Amino acid sequence: DAEITQSPRHKITETGRQVTLACHQTWNHNNMFWYRQDLGHGLRLIHYSYGVHDTNKGEVSDGYSVSRSNTEDLPLTLESAASSQTSVYFCASSGAPGLRVPDTQYFGPGTRLTVL
Amino acid sequence: DQQVKQNSPSLSVQEGRISILNCDYTNSMFDYFLWYKKYPAEGPTFLISISSIKDKNEDGRFTVFLNKSAKHLSLHIVPSQPGDSAVYFCAAQSSGGGADGLTFGKGTHLIIQP
Numbered sequence: 001d002a003e004i005t006q007s008p009r010h011k012i013t014e015t016g017r018q019v020t021l022a023c024h025q026t027w028n029h030n031n032m033f034w035y036r037q038d039l040g041h042g043l044r045l046i047h048y049s050y051g052v053h054d055t056n057k058g059e060v061s062d063g064y065s066v067s068r069s070n071t072e073d074l075p076l077t078l079e080s081a082a083s084s085q086t087s088v089y090f091c092a093s094s095g096a097p098g099l100r101v102p103d104t105q106y107f108g109p110g111t112r113l114t115v116l
Numbered sequence: 117d118q119q120v121k122q123n124s125p126s127l128s129v130q131e132g133r134i135s136i137l138n139c140d141y142t143n144s145m146f147d148y149f150l151w152y153k154k155y156p157a158e159g160p161t162f163l164i165s166i167s168s169i170k171d172k173n174e175d176g177r178f179t180v181f182l183n184k185s186a187k188h189l190s191l192h193i194v195p196s197q198p199g200d201s202a203v204y205f206c207a208a209q210s211s212g213g214g215a216d217g218l219t220f221g222k223g224t225h226l227i228i229q230p
């Protein structure tokens with residue numbers, strides 16, 4: 001069955017370290033998204049991609065980067081981890097054929113990141 | 117400025133009764149709305165959606181109502197079951213321009229009591 005996976009599921013790191021969270025989907029979806037979930041904020045969009053080599057900033061992109069070298073993967077990198085980036089991170093994908101099209105996103109299981 | 121608001125952080129309903137979860141939005145460009153259900157330690161699961169060209173969409177026990185003039189939507193669950201206990205997120209998207217991705221509310225924790 002097609003699916004979307006995230007790894008690791010849990011990560012503890014130290015302030016200032018570079019961290020990369022992996023997201024892999026087997027639906028062959030063009031669109032992939034990263035969100036973070038924090039108490040009192042719901043889910044907030046970090047970065048998204050509408051296809052290979054395409055990346056875009058979301059609402060809370062500072063301190064994060066993504067790259068899209070193939071259809072299946074969108075890794076999220078924290079260049080220099082900060083305690084404010086302690087959160088649960090969700091990756092999502094969707095198959096909407098283009099921009100500006102109504103879109104149902106399907107989410108991975110999440111990565112819980114703690115920055116000490 | 118919160119564009120999607122779920123003003124009830126939690127809701128308690130007896131098993132078998134109707135659960136009504138509410139959501140308000142402020143961005144008039146939003147024209148596609150979704151509800152997601154989330155259990156602890158899992159990702160959000162898509163539940164039901166509605167386009168702005170409709171005012172109602174049904175899927176089994178779940179019905180979403182959209183009132184465009186009031187910028188309000190609601191999710192009805194009938195009858196409520198113990199497995200419905202979860203956090204429910206309302207989300208919105210603009211397909212005609214503006215923000216990309218989904219804009220989420222903060223969620224409502226639904227508790228179904230036996």
